Amino acid sequence: MSLCNYEERRNKLLIEEQYDILLELQKIDIDIDKEEKKKRDLPLVIEGVTKEIQGLKNNLKNKNEDYKNLQMKLKRIELDLTEKSNKIKKHQEDLYGGKISDIKELKQIQKVIANYKKEKANIEEDVLDLMEKMEDLDKSIVYLDEDLKVEEETFKKRKEEMDLTRLVIIKNMDSLYIKRGEILNKITDGRLLKEYERLRKEKDGKAIIKVDGSVCPGCYLDLPSDVIYQLKKNRKMIICPNCSRILIWKD
Numbered sequence: 001m002s003l004c005n006y007e008e009r010r011n012k013l014l015i016e017e018q019y020d021i022l023l024e025l026q027k028i029d030i031d032i033d034k035e036e037k038k039k040r041d042l043p044l045v046i047e048g049v050t051k052e053i054q055g056l057k058n059n060l061k062n063k064n065e066d067y068k069n070l071q072m073k074l075k076r077i078e079l080d081l082t083e084k085s086n087k088i089k090k091h092q093e094d095l096y097g098g099k100i101s102d103i104k105e106l107k108q109i110q111k112v113i114a115n116y117k118k119e120k121a122n123i124e125e126d127v128l129d130l131m132e133k134m135e136d137l138d139k140s141i142v143y144l145d146e147d148l149k150v151e152e153e154t155f156k157k158r159k160e161e162m163d164l165t166r167l168v169i170i171k172n173m174d175s176l177y178i179k180r181g182e183i184l185n186k187i188t189d190g191r192l193l194k195e196y197e198r199l200r201k202e203k204d205g206k207a208i209i210k211v212d213g214s215v216c217p218g219c220y221l222d223l224p225s226d227v228i229y230q231l232k233k234n235r236k237m238i239i240c241p242n243c244s245r246i247l248i249w250k251d
């Protein structure tokens with residue numbers, strides 16, 4: 001074996017080893033990305049319930065305000081009713097008190113009393129309507145309160161699940177970062193590592209890919225025949241001319 005051949009083979013082995021390490025690194029990095037995405041998506045678990053709770057709270061607030069307004073209205077109407085009753089009473093005293101003897105005047109008073117009674121009956125009807133409305137409102141407030149309790153219970157459970165999942169994710173990430181550090185220590189080709197880091201950012205995860213045909217699995221475009229030839233020989237860093245990913249031949 002000539003020196004040239006020996007050097008060549010040694011280089012090839014070194015590069016292949018670095019590629020393997022890089023692939024291992026990429027696997028870890030993809031797992032880290034997955035865990036990070038899981039962590040980012042965690043709030044989605046409670047987002048729906050939080051919205052539901054906020055909606056119920058708003059609804060309850062409005063219904064309670066409506067109820068208070070009806071209560072005030074009822075108080076006003078009841079005052080009105082008392083006033084009418086007092087007026088009727090006063091006129092009845094005049095009517096039966098014996099102080100007034102003029103028939104015309106008595107008839108007038110009777111008419112006034114009849115009018116007040118009519119008004120009073122109308123107001124009493126309003127009171128009944130109002131009380132019915134308040135009863136309905138009260139019922140829906142009770143239902144909303146129950147719904148709110150159920151949703152708050154769900155929120156509590158989901159939050160607990162979320163906190164637990166977060167802990168698991170953090171633990172997973174910790175061990176992934178330890179593994180990553182170990183792999184980084186094995187990489188001797190700084191240029192290759194730099195290229196890998198840059199590509200990973202640019203290519204959304206996959207910087208280095210295995211090729212087993214004439215198509216780049218990264219961009220799905222045909223690779224030139226000289227690229228495939230170089231890949232098979234695997235002597236240097238081969239970059240896809242279309243997507244710039246690092247290519248290695250799948251053995």
Ligand SMILES: [Zn+2]
Pocket residue numbers: 216217218219220221240241242243244245
């Ligand atoms: Zn490509």
